[in-house]
Amino acid sequence: MNRQELIQQIKAKQSFLCVGLDTDLQKIPSHLHGAKDPIFEFNKEIIDQTADFAVAYKPNIAFYEALGPRGWESLAKTLEYIPKDIFTIADAKRGDIGNTSGLYAKAFFETMDFDSITVAPYMGVDSVGPFLEYAGKWVILLALTSNEGSHDFQVTTLQNGKPLYQEVLEKSSQWGSPDNMMYVVGATRGEKIGAVRKIVPDHFFLVPGVGAQGGSLQEVAKYGMNKNCGLLVNSSRGIIYAGKDKDFGKAARQEAKILQAEMADLLALYSEL
């Protein structure tokens, strides 16, 4: 999916919601455990119930690869089931020396047909470049993450006086463009989102941390939104585990609907969409 198509989806749905498919066998309702593929059955119901309100789905790959071959199978079926006009994100956080990154790119963009993949920037340009060679696909680079440990390195001041995350943004924004690169910016870093937006005014941000991690959607929009929205805000546990019984799909729908309504108001306030 290209940038214009993504912006069009956001405008049409008045939503910048990304639903995180962090599907855990330990957490899904017990009535699904007898199914042939419980993970897929759960995801299918979540997708059916939330697709009206979501512009992206983000399976976190850890939840699938932890299950071995059957997890990969559930992931493939889930990806196939997601409506084609909805953006897909493989939250895999990959990145390695060039030839290895090339195979990660092949795995997620050819063997599986994801629109985008999250990539760690630590190994530099030759570790990210192979992902950018795929026309129509996106790299979502970790910039300022939502976890406590993001303080360990990402905000460290370098000798040139800049925090490490700023150096990552300035350098990596030369590798790609707002048409094929986004950045992960955590919702829990409200105070810094504005600073990131100043460095990369046009790039989309994938923003995890709303919901279970306590980030504020209002703050994210206030400091991070641009005229084309420029945001995909993710909620995983807050949506998919909103209900615990047979009605889990309806509970997820309700949560997604509440977020979408808030997003519509924020789009009216801060964007041109």
Ligand SMILES: O=c1ccn([C@@H]2O[C@H](COP(=O)(O)O)[C@@H](O)[C@H]2O)c(=O)[nH]1
């Ligand atoms: O900085 C980051 C980068 C990725 N994540 C991932 O997003 C979701 C968040 O899940 P919630 O249940 O909504 O908290 C999850 O897959 C993380 O691995 C992140 O949280 N922060």
